[in-house]
Amino acid sequence: MDAIKVSGLSFSYDGKKDVLSDVAFSIPKGCYTTIIGHNGSGKSTIAKLLIGLMSPKQGSIEILGQSLNEESVYKLRDHVGIVFQNPDNQFIGSTVADDIAFGLENHCVPQEQMQDIIEDVAGRVGMLDFLNSEPTKLSGGQKQRVAIAGILAIEPEIIIFDESTSMLDPQGKASINEQIQKLHSEKDRTILSITHDMEEVAQSEYVIVLKDGHVVLTGTPMEIFAHEKELASMMLDIPFALKVSKELTKEKITNQEVCTLEEVVNQLCQLKSTI
Amino acid sequence: MVMNNIALGRYMPLDSVIHHLDPRAKIMVLLFLMIAVFIPAGAVGYVVIAAFIVVALFLSKLQISYALRAMKPMIWMMIFLLVINTLVIKTGTPWIQWGWFSVYSDAIYQTLYIVVRLMFMIILTTILTATTKPLDLTLGIEKLLKPFEKIGLPAHIIAMMISIALRFIPTLIEETQRIMNAQASRGVDFENGGLKEKIFSILSLIVPLFVSSFDRAEQLANAMEARGYDPNRQRTRYKVLKMKTKDIFGMAMSVVILGVCLGIWIL
Ligand SMILES: Nc1ncnc2c1ncn2[C@@H]1O[C@H](COP(=O)(O)OP(=O)(O)OP(=O)(O)O)[C@@H](O)[C@H]1O
Ligand SMILES: [Mg+2]
Numbered sequence: 333m334d335a336i337k338v339s340g341l342s343f344s345y346d347g348k349k350d351v352l353s354d355v356a357f358s359i360p361k362g363c364y365t366t367i368i369g370h371n372g373s374g375k376s377t378i379a380k381l382l383i384g385l386m387s388p389k390q391g392s393i394e395i396l397g398q399s400l401n402e403e404s405v406y407k408l409r410d411h412v413g414i415v416f417q418n419p420d421n422q423f424i425g426s427t428v429a430d431d432i433a434f435g436l437e438n439h440c441v442p443q444e445q446m447q448d449i450i451e452d453v454a455g456r457v458g459m460l461d462f463l464n465s466e467p468t469k470l471s472g473g474q475k476q477r478v479a480i481a482g483i484l485a486i487e488p489e490i491i492i493f494d495e496s497t498s499m500l501d502p503q504g505k506a507s508i509n510e511q512i513q514k515l516h517s518e519k520d521r522t523i524l525s526i527t528h529d530m531e532e533v534a535q536s537e538y539v540i541v542l543k544d545g546h547v548v549l550t551g552t553p554m555e556i557f558a559h560e561k562e563l564a565s566m567m568l569d570i571p572f573a574l575k576v577s578k579e580l581t582k583e584k585i586t587n588q589e590v591c592t593l594e595e596v597v598n599q600l601c602q603l604k605s606t607i
Numbered sequence: 608m609v610m611n612n613i614a615l616g617r618y619m620p621l622d623s624v625i626h627h628l629d630p631r632a633k634i635m636v637l638l639f640l641m642i643a644v645f646i647p648a649g650a651v652g653y654v655v656i657a658a659f660i661v662v663a664l665f666l667s668k669l670q671i672s673y674a675l676r677a678m679k680p681m682i683w684m685m686i687f688l689l690v691i692n693t694l695v696i697k698t699g700t701p702w703i704q705w706g707w708f709s710v711y712s713d714a715i716y717q718t719l720y721i722v723v724r725l726m727f728m729i730i731l732t733t734i735l736t737a738t739t740k741p742l743d744l745t746l747g748i749e750k751l752l753k754p755f756e757k758i759g760l761p762a763h764i765i766a767m768m769i770s771i772a773l774r775f776i777p778t779l780i781e782e783t784q785r786i787m788n789a790q791a792s793r794g795v796d797f798e799n800g801g802l803k804e805k806i807f808s809i810l811s812l813i814v815p816l817f818v819s820s821f822d823r824a825e826q827l828a829n830a831m832e833a834r835g836y837d838p839n840r841q842r843t844r845y846k847v848l849k850m851k852t853k854d855i856f857g858m859a860m861s862v863v864i865l866g867v868c869l870g871i872w873i874l
Contacts (some may be wrong), residue, residue, distance in 0.1 A: 383833045406837050414833045421823050422830035423652050426742050426774045433845035438835035450845075482834065497648045 335361045336382065336488050341391035344457050351377050352545040355391070359538065364516045364523045366533045368541030368582040370567050375526045376417055378542075379494045382524075383414050396489065410439065415496035419475035423467040428459055428478050431467070435482045453481040456511055458504065460486055461596050473499040480508055484515070487528035491515065505529070530571040534591040538583040541566070619737045624853065625667035626738045630747030632854035637735050637770045639861040648868035653723060655864055660730055667738050677733040678726060685722050692718045741773040746846055762837050771827070779820065786815050 335565045341355040352374045367375050380386050382393060384405035393400040395408045413435075421600050424433030432450045441449065454460045457477040467475060476499050483491055493512065497505045509532060525532065533539055535561045539556045541549035543566050550555055557563070557570045574591040577599075581589050586599045620750045625633075643656055666676060692714040733808030736744070749766035756762050787797060797808050836842075 337677075380829070385829050385832060409833065409835050416826075416830060416833075418826065421826035422834075424771070424827070424831055424834070425775070428771065430742060430845065434831075434836075435834045437842045437845055438837070438840075440841060441846060443843055443845065446845050461614075466777065467774075468781055471709075486835075592867075 334358045334394065335363070335396060336520055336524065337394040338382075339365075340394055341378075341381065341393065342389045343374075343381060344421070346378075346603055350379075350389075350545060352602075354546070355542075357540050357547060357550060359521055359522060359524060360605065361396075361540055362520045364513075364536045365538040365540065366523070366536040367524065367540045367542060368528070368530075368533060368568060374545040375542055376494055379414060379416075379492050379524075379526060380531040382492060383409065384414055385534040391474040398406075412492070413483045414489070415479045415483050415494065417496070417498070418492045418494075418502070419472055419479050419499070419523050420467075423475055427466055428454065428481075429463040431478055432482050432485050432538075436448075439486055447538075448504045449485050453484040456484060457508065458480045471502065473504060476500060477504070477508070484511065487515065487519060487600050490524065491509055493523070494526075495526055495528065497529070498525075499525075501598045502516075503566055509535075530569055531573070534571045534573065541568075557591055574600070593597050617737065619669060619673070620739050621668045621738075623668040623700060623738065625663060627740075628857060629848055629850050629854040630743040631737050631750055632850065632858050633735050633745050634751060635745075635858050637731055637862040639858070639865045640731055643861075643865045643868040644724050644866040645872065646865075646872050652868040652871055653727075655867055656727055658728065659860065659864055660734075662859055663734055664730070667734055667736065669737055672734055673737065674730050675793060677695075677729055678809040681729065683726060684725075685718070686708055687801040688721060689714075689718045735801060743848075745773070745860055746844075746848060750848060761838075767838070774822075778823075779816075782819060783812065783816060785820075790815075823842070 335607055337358040339356045341352055341358050343352040344350045355374075355378065367378065369375050371395065377386075381388055382395070382400075384400055387402075387531060387596050395542065396411060398404055398408060400408060408424065423431055424434045428596045429450050432453060433446055436446050436449060442497050450463070451460065454463055459477050459481060461475065462470065462474065462478075470478070476496055480493075489514075496510050500508060512523060512525070513535070516523050523536075525536065527533065534553050534554075536553060536568060537551055539549070539551060540547060541563075548566075549559060549562070553597045557574055560570055563570065571591055573593040577591065578598070580599075588599075590596055590599065634699065640656060640659070643652070646652065663669070693710050696717055697709070697711050699716070701709050701711050702715070704711040740749070745766045749762050749767065752760060752765065754763035765792045790808070791797060795808050795811050797812075799862040800808065
């Protein structure tokens, strides 16, 4: 069964200009998908439609095999979580602990379990020392960490991240990405991540490329990165590891192009052992 | 500048007996004492209430100056009251008589009477808000309103509204400051200028503030919904309240005071 299935989706904010037109894709359960595209290509709009905050002009959305509509939206939201782009306006509690608790309260988690969960997830995003801090006393990146902790606490079946690590320092980004990977590999969650980070795209299983509200490419990271020229025309770059790998294959040092740093290192290590 | 005044009614993170009381108990005490303040129990009644307030203030570890500062905005009102009362009330013994201008004793007593009541109410409310976290206060209100849910009062929705409002006051203050700085850097002068300039500078603050607040409200509502908030559905709660002996004791004290005042008034 597909976790998300979108077909013929069109949307317009003002009723005149279509921000999305005829978007279609499907994401199998347990798949780690990334969506890339230039600023204003409609990525966040797709996210808002998937969580049922707005209704499409045309087309249909199916979540876990159920069609998303006015009646099913509240029920389906139990299974879908999202971390928005702007961390300021999704902080609802008056302290970090209260904010993480907000989602737990909505999902009717028993009170006795809450404190443990809150401490656990706050620790995982490195915010344990800030449990009693107010949002105005936190930096943008710290607020993003709290928002991610909020979703880790719920662990919904489908999780959408809308550029939710954009304000983190490189180390923070790496550790949060690791948490997301864990949710995917250990808990088998379906992840849909909207990102500009090509290294993260390389690590995903499926990529959707958006341009001016159209889906222009879909496929595995390697399939997408093969269209280097087209990506460049959309201001998108290929990951550094792939560039290195390309040079290595050109020089006949390795014989297969790969796109993550890990794989390049593996290839080189094997090379060394064969010498 | 303008913003510093908002310190009034703010929570003071101290560690005192009063801080640790159950918010429901504190709200009930406030309620009982407010009623007591309005009972005309003469000087004795006021002395009893004043004694209670002094003890509470002492136990709360709040600085007297903090409580007094809360009274500052009232000074103009007191002066206004005094002027009106001296002009209107012409009973009792005349104390001053300068031609057409006269001051009667009742005018002064009447003013004092109102001022003392107001002072009591402000100090009591200040103690409550300074020793109770906004969120606990909301939770207390929600729990106290719970019985009224049967007659259709949406207690949890009211509580959510209050807590969101409280949560966004600091954010809005920050935003105001940011817009003021942005407009100042574009040449808007908030300090000087005539009436026309003043109106213009205030408009240049209010308009963007409204626009951004509406935008913020929409995004916030989206975030709440996306995180599974549904006002019509059952939710569990993170914070729970437990009444302890000292809470009962506090409430009993305030009931006794209310009783004394009632007694004096009726007998
Ligand atoms: N609330 C709104 N009202 C009207 N138009 C909007 C609104 N939000 C977005 N748009 C428009 O819709 C288009 C797509 O916006 P969207 O936020 O989906 O882009 P995005 O791909 O997420 O971009 P970014 O990478 O900058 O986050 C943009 O042209 C934008 O101007
Ligand atoms: Mg976006």
